Amino acid sequence: MTLVGVDWGSSNLRAYRFGPDGAVIDRRDSPRGAARLKRDEFPQVLADTLEGWLQADTRVVLAGMVGARAGWHEAPYLPCPADPAGLAAAALRVEDAPAHCFIVPGLSARDASGVANVMRGEETQILGSGLSDGTIVLPGTHSKWARVEGGRITGFSTIMTGEMYALLRNNSLLGQLAEGDTPDEAAFTLGAQRALDNPAGVLPLLFSARADVLLGSLAPQAVASYLSGLLIGGEVAAMRDATGQGLVLICNAMLAARYQVALALAGVTDVTVVDGADAVARGLWRIGGLLK
Amino acid sequence: MTLVGVDWGSSNLRAYRFGPDGAVIDRRDSPRGAARLKRDEFPQVLADTLEGWLQADTRVVLAGMVGARAGWHEAPYLPCPADPAGLAAAALRVEDAPAHCFIVPGLSARDASGVANVMRGEETQILGSGLSDGTIVLPGTHSKWARVEGGRITGFSTIMTGEMYALLRNNSLLGQLAEGDTPDEAAFTLGAQRALDNPAGVLPLLFSARADVLLGSLAPQAVASYLSGLLIGGEVAAMRDATGQGLVLICNAMLAARYQVALALAGVTDVTVVDGADAVARGLWRIGGLLK
Numbered sequence: 014m015t016l017v018g019v020d021w022g023s024s025n026l027r028a029y030r031f032g033p034d035g036a037v038i039d040r041r042d043s044p045r046g047a048a049r050l051k052r053d054e055f056p057q058v059l060a061d062t063l064e065g066w067l068q069a070d071t072r073v074v075l076a077g078m079v080g081a082r083a084g085w086h087e088a089p090y091l092p093c094p095a096d097p098a099g100l101a102a103a104a105l106r107v108e109d110a111p112a113h114c115f116i117v118p119g120l121s122a123r124d125a126s127g128v129a130n131v132m133r134g135e136e137t138q139i140l141g142s143g144l145s146d147g148t149i150v151l152p153g154t155h156s157k158w159a160r161v162e163g164g165r166i167t168g169f170s171t172i173m174t175g176e177m178y179a180l181l182r183n184n185s186l187l188g189q190l191a192e193g194d195t196p197d198e199a200a201f202t203l204g205a206q207r208a209l210d211n212p213a214g215v216l217p218l219l220f221s222a223r224a225d226v227l228l229g230s231l232a233p234q235a236v237a238s239y240l241s242g243l244l245i246g247g248e249v250a251a252m253r254d255a256t257g258q259g260l261v262l263i264c265n266a267m268l269a270a271r272y273q274v275a276l277a278l279a280g281v282t283d284v285t286v287v288d289g290a291d292a293v294a295r296g297l298w299r300i301g302g303l304l305k
Numbered sequence: 306m307t308l309v310g311v312d313w314g315s316s317n318l319r320a321y322r323f324g325p326d327g328a329v330i331d332r333r334d335s336p337r338g339a340a341r342l343k344r345d346e347f348p349q350v351l352a353d354t355l356e357g358w359l360q361a362d363t364r365v366v367l368a369g370m371v372g373a374r375a376g377w378h379e380a381p382y383l384p385c386p387a388d389p390a391g392l393a394a395a396a397l398r399v400e401d402a403p404a405h406c407f408i409v410p411g412l413s414a415r416d417a418s419g420v421a422n423v424m425r426g427e428e429t430q431i432l433g434s435g436l437s438d439g440t441i442v443l444p445g446t447h448s449k450w451a452r453v454e455g456g457r458i459t460g461f462s463t464i465m466t467g468e469m470y471a472l473l474r475n476n477s478l479l480g481q482l483a484e485g486d487t488p489d490e491a492a493f494t495l496g497a498q499r500a501l502d503n504p505a506g507v508l509p510l511l512f513s514a515r516a517d518v519l520l521g522s523l524a525p526q527a528v529a530s531y532l533s534g535l536l537i538g539g540e541v542a543a544m545r546d547a548t549g550q551g552l553v554l555i556c557n558a559m560l561a562a563r564y565q566v567a568l569a570l571a572g573v574t575d576v577t578v579v580d581g582a583d584a585v586a587r588g589l590w591r592i593g594g595l596l597k
Contacts, residue, residue, distance in 0.1 A: 082519075090520065121520055126499060129516040129523075155478075155512060170505075171512035173477070180472040185465070186447075207418060213462075213543040214506040220447055220463035224421040227374075228382065228413055231421075251505040 014070045017063060017112070018297025020290075021079035022134060023048035026058075027290065030066050035298045039066070047078040047085065055085040060111040073114045074301045076293065077134035080105065080116040090121035090131050094165040097140050101303035117300055122168045130171050132157050134293070138263050139166055141296030142287045147259040150252075151289070152245075152268045154179075158252045170255070172248045181219065181244075182237055190226045191236035198274075200235035204242025205275040208250050215247025241271065249275045258283040263292045306362045309355060309404070310589025312582075313371035314426060315340035318350075319582065322358050327590045331358070339370040339377065347377035352403040365406045366593045368585065369426035372397065372408040382413035382423050386457040389432050393595035409592055414460045422463050424449050426585070430555050431458055433588030434579045439551040442544075443581075444537075444560045446471075450544045462547070464540045473511065473536075474529055482518045483528035490566075492527035496534025497567040500542050507539025533563065541567045550575040555584045 018029040024046035030039040045058045063073070080088035088105040100117055107114040119133030135151045142149060144164050151157040154175035160167045182188045204222075208215040222240045225231035231239060249256070249272075260276065262269050262284055269286045276284055310321040316338035322331040337350045355365070372380035380397040392409055399406040411425030427443045434441060436456050443449040446467035452459045474480045496514075500507040514532045517523035523531060541548070541564070552568065554561050554576055561578045568576055 121516070126502060127522075128499060128503075128510055128513045129520045130512065131516045131519050158509075170509040171516070172508050173511050176477055180476055184472055184476055185468055207420060210418060211420075213546065214508070216464050216506070216508075216539060216543045217450075217462040218420055219465050220422065221420045224413070224423045224463070227423050228421045230419075247508060251508045254505065 014072060015068055016298065016301040017066055017071055017073045018294060018301060019059070019062075019073060019075045019079070020077050020134065020137070020293045020297070021047050021075050022077045026062065026079075027293075028062050028066075029294045029297060031298055031301070035295070037294050047081065048083070052085060055079070056109055056111060059114070063111070067112045071112050072301055072304065073110070073112045074104070074117060074297045074304070075107075075114060076117040076137040076297060076300075080118060081133055086116060088116040088118040090133075091118045093120055093122040093169070094167045095120055095136070096165040097144070097299055098303055100136060100140070101300050102305070104300065104304060115304055120166060120169070124168065124170075130169055132169060132171070135159070136166065137296035137300065138289060138292040139296070140299050141292035141294065142261050142263055145259070145261065147261065148256055149261045149263065150272065152262070152264045152272050156248060158255055160255065170252065172251060174244050174248045178241055178244050181222075181240055187219065187222045187236065187240060190223055190233055191240075192233035194237045195234060197235045197238035200231070200238040201242035201271065202274060202278070204239040205246030205249070205278055206242075208243050208246030209275070209278050211250075214250060215243050218243055218247075242275070245271055245275045246278065249279050249281075253279055256281055261285045261287060263287045264289050306364060307360055308590065308593040309358055309363055309365045310586060310593065311351070311354070311365060311367045311371070312369050312426065312429070312585045312589070313339050313367050313376075314369045318354065318371075319585075320354050320358075321586045321589060323590055323593070327587070329586050339373065340375070342377075344377060347371070348401055348403060351406070355403070359404045363404050364593055364596065365402070365404045366396070366409060366589045366596070367399075367406060368409040368429040368589060368592075372410060373425055378408060380408040380410040382425075383410045385412055385414040385461070386459045387412055387428070388457040389436070389591055390595055392428060392432070393592050394597070396592065396596060407596055412458060412461070416460065416462075422461055424461060424463070427451070428458065429588035429592065430581060430584040431588070432591050433584035433586065434553050434555055437551070437553065439553065440548055441553045441555065442564065444554070444556045444564050448540060450547055452547065462544065464543060466536050466540045470533055470536050473514075473532055479511065479514045479528065479532060482515055482525055483532075484525035486529045487526060489527045489530035492523070492530040493534035493563065494566060494570070496531040497538030497541070497570055498534075500535050500538030501567070501570050503542075506542060507535050510535055510539075534567070537563055537567045538570070541571050541573075545571055548573055553577045553579060555579045556581050
């Protein structure tokens with residue numbers, strides 16, 4: 014049996030062809046994300062993307078928004094706590110596919126107050142990161158902070174840091190005074206430090222990205238980085254109580270560098286960075302090996 | 306001497322003609338806000354708006370964005386602490402005007418960490434509310450929480466609650482699942498309560514306005530009110546330490562009702578509501594009486 018894994022997100026898909034030992038022997042990218050396709054287009058897009066990779070015994074494991082309600086077929090959220098065997102058992106068998114296809118479900122969680130959370134795609138990255146006990150952080154549009162205990166994902170929170178940054182940078186009154194997006198490390202650190210220092214959190218600080226410019230104490234060129242620092246610092250401040258040492262960060266190198274600055278300011282220095290694409294490939298391989 | 310006051314904001318202006326005792330004897334509204342005008346259009350707009358009101362000895366007091374850098378003439382921010390006499394003394398005399406015109410400066414503040422804040426227009430409302438010791442809250446696009454001690458505004462914070470609501474409702478992934486904006490009191494209260502209860506603040510809760518819909522535990526019709534509750538509750542939660550009893554709320558009746566729900570959930574029930582238009586008129590009158 015051979016295995017192919019596909020990370021099929023909203024805006025693009027990435028396919029991994031695995032060797033018998035789990036090594037990625039080929040990789041293909043496509044811009045045909047799940048949000049851009051009608052339901053009946055998925056089989057052909059998958060066949061095109063995997064052309065030449067499929068044999069009679071090939072299994073294809075799909076993760077991400079492909080399994081959302083508006084995707085190809087809905088793979089309902091599996092409630093936490095969840096472990097790899099549970100995810101594999103809940104994987105949705107797809108019939109109208111060019112191979113033996115399975116869609117990994119997303120995860121849902123509720124905290125003690127009943128507040129709901131969902132993730133889709135990140136569960137596969139968490140599995141691929143090794144599932145060591147502690148906090149696993151997946152920064153992004155909707156950052157996830159997951160708790161892992163005894164090989165299970167026991168719960169998680171979401172902070173909309175990336176989306177808030179985009180909204181405030183591009184659509185708000187703060188953004189009107191910003192000039193450019195050139196990274197400014199000092200401005201980022203100032204924002205993160207202020208967010209971590211403020212006992213009331215980051216909300217009463219956001220407007221300073223405008224007020225400090227109006228009063229001449231922040232350069233318009235520094236607004237974007239300052240705002241990024243405020244929001245990432247605010248995310249770390251809000252989740253600080255969930256943050257022990259031994260934190261795993263799953264993302265690209267640029268985001269990892271920013272989060273490591275904010276985490277270090279919060280006293281968290283034992284941070285392992287796992288590349289997001291590596292994590293999803295390893296997670297797809299792991300789930301593929303557990304499918305019945 | 307007769308007095309006219311003008312609240313000239315970004316999107317509209319409102320003029321008040323005062324009787325000799327400070328009573329408003331006439332009022333005019335215009336959609337010709339400061340953000341919609343070129344600098345050389347201000348004199349004519351003012352003359353048109355005040356037609357028939359001006360006598361040789363009439364003084365006109367202007368407050369709001371008319372005094373911003375991008376307004377008619379910049380009336381630089383006066384640093385806190387500030388009192389009515391200081392605001393009147395710093396009012397900018399305007400020469401190219403159809404009457405004896407003065408623009409009230411905005412206020413600036415810096416907290417102990419150096420975080421900047423500015424307001425423009427709200428200082429006049431705070432004066433008009435009576436300047437009693439305590440916390441004065443002006444909910445809105447950029448809510449202001451001001452501290453008044455001994456007849457002076459000693460400092461203030463800004464929380465971008467109104468703008469965040471608009472961005473999240475209209476431009477974010479949360480808004481995609483929202484259906485309509487019909488007020489839903491139970492959803493508002495649920496959001497406010499959750500924001501006040503969460504020790505990590507409101508940031509980790511915003512995404513629940515999507516997740517709870519996906520899991521069937523929140524109706525799409527309730528998302529707008531739930532989000533409003535989260536944000537107003539989050540604002541009150543962040544400012545709770547600045548909140549004693551004896552709080553004054555300056556805004557319209559609809560916003561006042563929402564904030565009173567959130568404040569009551571936080572245990573603040575001694576709330577005096579002052580109508581925003583009444584407050585600005587009284588503030589303009591008060592500053593007018595102090596002009597040299």
